Amino acid sequence: MWEAIRANKRKSFILISLMGTFMILAGMLLVEAIAPGAYMTGGVIALILWAVLSLTSFYSGDSIFLASAGAQQIHKEDHPTLFNIVEEMCIASGLSTIPKVYIIDDPSPNAFAVGRDPEHASVAVTAGLLNRLNRDEVQGVIAHELAHVQNRDTLYVMLAAMMVGVVALLSHFFLRYMWYSGGRHRSRRESKGGGQAQAVILVIAVLFAILGPIAVQLLYFALSRRREYLSDACGALYTRYPEGLASALEKISANPGLKEKKNKVMAPMYIVNPLQASGAAGLGSTHPATEERVRILRSMAGASLADYEAAAAKTARRSVVPKSAVAASRPVGVRPPWREEEPRPAEPGVREKTRQTGDLLRRLSNYAFINCPCGVIVKVPPSFKSSKVRCPRCGRMHDVPHGVKAR
Amino acid sequence: MGAGTIILIVVGSFIVLLILWLVAKYNVLVRLRNQVRNAWAQIDVQLKRRWDLIPNLVETVKGYTKHEAETLQKVTEARNLAQRAAGQGIAKQAEAESLLSGALGRLLAVVEAYPDLKANQNYLALQEELTSTENKIGFSRQFYNDTVMRFNTTIQMFPTTIVAGMFHFSTAELFELKDQAAREAPKVQF
Numbered sequence: 059m060w061e062a063i064r065a066n067k068r069k070s071f072i073l074i075s076l077m078g079t080f081m082i083l084a085g086m087l088l089v090e091a092i093a094p095g096a097y098m099t100g101g102v103i104a105l106i107l108w109a110v111l112s113l114t115s116f117y118s119g120d121s122i123f124l125a126s127a128g129a130q131q132i133h134k135e136d137h138p139t140l141f142n143i144v145e146e147m148c149i150a151s152g153l154s155t156i157p158k159v160y161i162i163d164d165p166s167p168n169a170f171a172v173g174r175d176p177e178h179a180s181v182a183v184t185a186g187l188l189n190r191l192n193r194d195e196v197q198g199v200i201a202h203e204l205a206h207v208q209n210r211d212t213l214y215v216m217l218a219a220m221m222v223g224v225v226a227l228l229s230h231f232f233l234r235y236m237w238y239s240g241g242r243h244r245s246r247r248e249s250k251g252g253g254q255a256q257a258v259i260l261v262i263a264v265l266f267a268i269l270g271p272i273a274v275q276l277l278y279f280a281l282s283r284r285r286e287y288l289s290d291a292c293g294a295l296y297t298r299y300p301e302g303l304a305s306a307l308e309k310i311s312a313n314p315g316l317k318e319k320k321n322k323v324m325a326p327m328y329i330v331n332p333l334q335a336s337g338a339a340g341l342g343s344t345h346p347a348t349e350e351r352v353r354i355l356r357s358m359a360g361a362s363l364a365d366y367e368a369a370a371a372k373t374a375r376r377s378v379v380p381k382s383a384v385a386a387s388r389p390v391g392v393r394p395p396w397r398e399e400e401p402r403p404a405e406p407g408v409r410e411k412t413r414q415t416g417d418l419l420r421r422l423s424n425y426a427f428i429n430c431p432c433g434v435i436v437k438v439p440p441s442f443k444s445s446k447v448r449c450p451r452c453g454r455m456h457d458v459p460h461g462v463k464a465r
Numbered sequence: 466m467g468a469g470t471i472i473l474i475v476v477g478s479f480i481v482l483l484i485l486w487l488v489a490k491y492n493v494l495v496r497l498r499n500q501v502r503n504a505w506a507q508i509d510v511q512l513k514r515r516w517d518l519i520p521n522l523v524e525t526v527k528g529y530t531k532h533e534a535e536t537l538q539k540v541t542e543a544r545n546l547a548q549r550a551a552g553q554g555i556a557k558q559a560e561a562e563s564l565l566s567g568a569l570g571r572l573l574a575v576v577e578a579y580p581d582l583k584a585n586q587n588y589l590a591l592q593e594e595l596t597s598t599e600n601k602i603g604f605s606r607q608f609y610n611d612t613v614m615r616f617n618t619t620i621q622m623f624p625t626t627i628v629a630g631m632f633h634f635s636t637a638e639l640f641e642l643k644d645q646a647a648r649e650a651p652k653v654q655f
Contacts, residue, residue, distance in 0.1 A: 138590065142597035149507055150604035152612075298607065388614055 063209055065380055070214030074112070077221040081108045084225070084266055088232045091263035094256055107224065115220040116213070120172040120180055123216065123327065127170070129160035129182040130422050137161075137418060140188065140196070144181065147200045150296040151208050157181050163419050167191060167310045170327040171203035171212050179207040185415040186313065191306055192405055194395055198293055198303030199310075202329055205292030211285045215326055218282075222271070229267035236264065282326040287378035290351055291366035294358060298393040300366075304355035311348040350374050363387040428456045490628040497616040501637050504609035508640060511601045512547070512562060518595050519544045519569075525591060526572070529582035536572050543568040555638045566599065606640050613637040 085104025090097040115122075134141040141159060148156050153176050160182035162168075167187035173179030181203045187196065206212050294300035310330040325331050330348055350373070357369040364387040367379040406414070420437055421427075428436040432452035446455050523537050530537075543565040550561035573592070582588050617636045620629035628634075 138593055139597075142593065142600075146597060146600045146604050149511075149601055150608060152504075152608050154503075296604075386615075388611075 067210055067214075070210070070218075074214070074217055074221070077218070077225075078105075078108045078112075080270065081105075081221070081225065081228075084228060084270055087259065087263045087266055088228070091256075091260045092232075092235065111220050111224055112217060115217050116174055119216040119220065120174065120178065120212075123170075123172050123219075124160055124180060124182060127162055127182060128164075129162045129180075130419075131180075132159055132161050132418065132422070136421070137188070137415075139193070140183070143193065143197050143200050144204075147197065147204050147296055150201065151204045151292070153179075153204060153208060155179070157204070157207065159183075161185060161188075161415070161418065161422070165189075166313045166332070168328045168330060168332055169199050169203055170329065171206045172216055172327065173207055174213045174216070175210070176207050179204075179212060181207075185419060187310070188415045189408055189412040190309055190313065194297075194299060194302035195306035195309065197297050198299065198306045199329055201296040202289045202293035202303060205289040205296065206285065208292065209285070209288060211282075211289065215282055215285070219326065226271040229271050232263070232267045236267075284378060286329075286351070287354075287370065287376075290355060291363050291370075291379050294355060294361050294366055295363055295387075295390065298361045298390060299395070300355040300358045300361060300392065301395070304352045307348050307352050307355075358392075360390055361392045362390045364389075426459045428458070430454055430456065487628060490625055491632060494620060494625070494629060494632070494634050497612075497619055498634065498637075500612050501609070501616050504605065504612040505640075507605040508602065508609055509551075511598055511605050512551070512558075515565070515595070515598045515602065516544055516548055518591065518598060522572075522591050522595060525585070525588050526576060526582065529579055529585070529588075530576070533572075533575055536568075536575050540565075540568045540572050555640055559640050562602070569595070569599070610639050610641070613639055 082101050082104045085100040085107070086097040087100070089100025089103070093099075132140075137159075144159055145156060148154075155177045157171070157173065157179035158181075160180055162182055162184045164184040165186040167184055167190050169181065169183040169187055171179060171181045181200065183196075183199070187199065191199065206215075290303060293303045297303065307330060353373045354366065354369045357373050358365045359368065363379045364384045367377065367384050370376050370378050405411075417427075417437070420439075424440040426438040426440075426442075428438065428447065430436055430449040430452065432449060432454070434449055434451045436447055436449055436456060438447055438458050442458060445458055447458050448455055519540060523541055526533065526537060543561075547558070547561040547565045550558045552558075573595075576582055619625055620634050620636060
């Protein structure tokens with residue numbers, strides 16, 4: 059996949075440079091329209107803004123995104139199975155550093171990965187994902203996310219997401235400004251003479267402000283759609299089990315909609331777009347239609363990249379895997395499902411898993427766990443004021459550990 | 466400038482280019498060989514992890530079962546055999562490890578009949594570790610074999626094969642388990 063990574067890096071570098079050029083041009087035009095003659099200032103401001111943003115997103119974009127998604131870091135003892143799956147997929151993909159693992163308190167299943175390079179990567183999954191998906195499906199999702207990390211998608215999607223946000227913000231401010239004070243400026247310019255050139259610039263600037271965000275967003279979306287296919291292909295290759303990822307995608311798109319609905323910039327990062335309920339893919343969608351992704355995965359003859367490419371050509375008439383990667387891929391077979399391979403332990407049911415992740419989230423938010431002799435585990439939230447709590451089954455009174463330590 | 470000088474320049478630059486090409490190819494081969502070694506180290510880590518987990522598992526199971534002494538004995542024997550086979554060549558080690566996998570599989574199947582044991586938290590944690598270690602062995606073997614294939618293809622291809630011959634790079638051996646080999650898709654033979 060070296061060739062694919064290099065191609066990805068180059069394309070993304072071009073995108074970032076284009077974004078920079080666009081921002082500088084837009085800055086110059088917008089400032090020129092507001093204050094004639096000061097276009098250089100606008101350019102310099104835009105350049106500085108672009109540099110600051112690129113650096114911020116490069117070095118702390120991951121923590122910004124994780125925080126805005128409400129993700130909390132967990133450790134191996136919190137969820138051994140999830141960590142084992144992440145470790146397994148690191149080995150399969152050849153990642154040398156195990157990424158940090160985060161959990162999001164949300165009942166609908168979804169996942170994303172961030173990080174500027176494979177050494178500084180993080181994967182985040184929702185509680186709903188852990189509850190509803192079986193081991194093979196979680197493995198498929200993690201493999202897909204680690205493929206994003208391995209192919210350096212995470213950095214560029216992160217950088218690009220920042221840029222989209224900024225362009226949208228700038229044009230929003232400019233249009234607001236024009237709306238409230240445009241008329242005043244025009245009259246002053248006309249009295250100075252030579253207003254025709256200014257008027258043309260003004261029209262271009264307005265067009266820029268309106269069309270810019272749309273154009274940038276389309277570019278960003280097209281880029282992230284292709285990456286999803288490639289990550290699916292790698293996910294199938296790493297797990298040697300396309301069906302795991304396919305049924306995971308089905309389960310995820312059957313339960314769409316995150317609580318954090320407002321965050322449009324974050325949407326392309328998730329394995330299935332959380333804002334898209336139907337699973338259909340238009341021009342402005344960040345992810346290919348989920349049905350199509352599932353169809354491609356299910357019609358794979360083997361688990362290699364060449365098999366994915368063949369399946370994509372057959373079922374969706376598209377080419378997603380770089381030619382060199384197809385040429386370098388060797389035939390690999392599909393493994394049987396996890397449960398059938400060896401006598402494996404039965405997995406806990408959805409209820410049991412929901413209880414486990416619920417307890418994990420409660421521990422993360424500092425709940426107190428009190429074991430009552432009657433067998434009930436009383437879970438007390440940190441906001442509980444009293445220092446005593448009654449067991450709901452047997453009526454025994456218990457001391458609340460955190461109720462005692464007054465804050 | 467005489468004809469001699471021109472010939473000298475042409476020959477000289479040709480030699481410089483040749484040396485640069487040699488260095489580049491040599492570096493590629495070294496990088497690939499290191500990747501093969503790293504991939505092997507990863508398998509090694511997981512195999513050792515499995516050896517370490519087995520005595521624990523045997524002890525835990527022993528406490529709950531009365532009639533499985535033979536199965537337990539076989540697992541312990543297979544483990545010790547696998548440990549001895551380490552360092553005796555990849556083929557031998559692969560054989561011993563697949564024996565161990567089989568013995569472990571039988572033990573885990575037998576244990577399904579003991580509900581008390583399956584409710585034991587300690588056993589559940591061990592089982593998760595063990596099954597995941599099995600997976601990790603599988604995935605590290607998969608990654609190792611991919612890396613070896615890439616390395617072997619590179620050193621067998623012309624003209625890189627000349628550089629490989631000059632610096633004594635030899636093909637690496639695949640790590641293949643018996644039952645696993647049957648499952649793999651048929652390979653193209655030349």
